[in-house]
Amino acid sequence: MKTHIPSAILVSWLFLSTLLVQASYSAQREEPEIKVQNTFSDDSRMDADSNLFPARAVGKLISPSGSYCTATLVSQDLILTAAHCIMSNGALVTGNYVFQVGLNAGKAAGSSGTSQAWWGTADPDHDRQNDWALMRLTQSLGLTYGWLGVTGIDLNQELGQQNFELIAYSLDWRGGNTPSDEPHCQFSGAQEGFFLHNCDTTPGASGGAMFFTDKTRTPHIVAINVAEFSPAGAPLKGVPYSAATANIAVSAQKFLPTLRSILNLP
Numbered sequence: 001m002k003t004h005i006p007s008a009i010l011v012s013w014l015f016l017s018t019l020l021v022q023a024s025y026s027a028q029r030e031e032p033e034i035k036v037q038n039t040f041s042d043d044s045r046m047d048a049d050s051n052l053f054p055a056r057a058v059g060k061l062i063s064p065s066g067s068y069c070t071a072t073l074v075s076q077d078l079i080l081t082a083a084h085c086i087m088s089n090g091a092l093v094t095g096n097y098v099f100q101v102g103l104n105a106g107k108a109a110g111s112s113g114t115s116q117a118w119w120g121t122a123d124p125d126h127d128r129q130n131d132w133a134l135m136r137l138t139q140s141l142g143l144t145y146g147w148l149g150v151t152g153i154d155l156n157q158e159l160g161q162q163n164f165e166l167i168a169y170s171l172d173w174r175g176g177n178t179p180s181d182e183p184h185c186q187f188s189g190a191q192e193g194f195f196l197h198n199c200d201t202t203p204g205a206s207g208g209a210m211f212f213t214d215k216t217r218t219p220h221i222v223a224i225n226v227a228e229f230s231p232a233g234a235p236l237k238g239v240p241y242s243a244a245t246a247n248i249a250v251s252a253q254k255f256l257p258t259l260r261s262i263l264n265l266p
Contacts, residue, residue: 043200043238047174048167048181053146054211054219055179056102056109058167061085061135061207064095068176070168070208071099071135074150074221075263076142079114080255081207082226083133084124086117099137101145103169106177112139118258120250124226128248129193131226132255133207134262148211151220152256155187155195155249158222162186166199166225168208176204185210187223189243194226196246201225210249223249 048055061071061081069085079099086093102109115138120130158164164185173180185199199210210223227248239245260266 044184045170045173045180045182045200048179050102050104050109050179054148055167055181056145057142057147058169058179058209059099059101059108060103060169060176060204062098062100064093064097068169068204069206070179070204070225072167072207072209072221073101073142073145073147074134074259075147076140077137078142078147078259078262079135079137080150080209080221080224080259081133081135082124082224082250083119083121083131084226085207086133086135087119087122087124090122092117092119097135099135099141101141104178105174110139110141110144112137112141114138118262120254120258128227129250130254131194132224132250134255134259136262148209148219148221150252150256150259151222152251152253153220153222154253155222155251156190159187159189163212164197164199164210164222165212165219166201166205166208166210168201168205168225170200170202171204172202187249188241188246191243195223195249195251196229196243197223197225197249198241199225199247201228201247222252224252224255226250 057073060068062068071079071081074080097114100108100111114135116136119133121127124131162184165183169176187195189196208225209221211219211221
């Protein structure tokens with residue numbers, strides 16, 4: 001019987017060496033689920049310049065099995081991603097995670113291990129609205145590469161507005177070795193506690209932060225990309241956008257209270 005794990009459980013663990021983890025993990029544990037996700041007929045992605053902020057604060061979180069998701073710095077030593085990127089069978093996948101930041105053609109500007117994790121759900125497939133996770137880094141990469149703020153706006157008031165952006169490491173974009181940037185995404189609706197959006201994504205983009213940039217050129221995270229609707233049970237490529245083919249986002253309102261608590265903010 002599965003035990004429900006409350007939101008935002010803090011855990012710490014000892015990490016094994018990379019070689020030991022890679023050898024033992026593959027044989028003993030399932031890897032975190034990698035969502036397929038959809039692209040649309042009006043795909044407007046472009047290369048993101050990972051030498052410049054905010055793209056340089058976005059990176060790849062590589063799991064013990066070698067699979068990866070997108071993650072974003074949200075403080076000097078915290079990253080934001082999706083819960084399904086670190087969970088399997090109702091439990092945290094333990095082992096050696098590596099966060100690589102500012103990649104360009106596969107070469108990272110910086111990297112760090114992780115030491116702690118918080119998550120919104122242990123069962124993201126059945127609790128998609130809480131499919132978020134935060135991890136603490138062993139290195140304060142944010143002091144060098146910067147970080148994005150998080151704003152808990154009501155996305156219901158923003159439906160149809162094309163002023164949201166997604167920087168992510170989608171596998172179909174230069175092999176996932178260089179980030180893509182889609183600057184004019186929109187949220188089109190809400191369903192079961194999560195939001196539908198039309199940013200183009202494929203495997204690797206899970207956990208990618210969706211944000212807007214204010215008049216002072218400051219980015220504010222409002223959601224993360226986590227999943228998709230796939231009527232045929234397979235990823236959709238170059239299809240017209242609709243509610244039946246939409247990608248799925250988790251609002252920042254779900255994870256902002258935990259982030260504030262970690263940072264000791266009111």
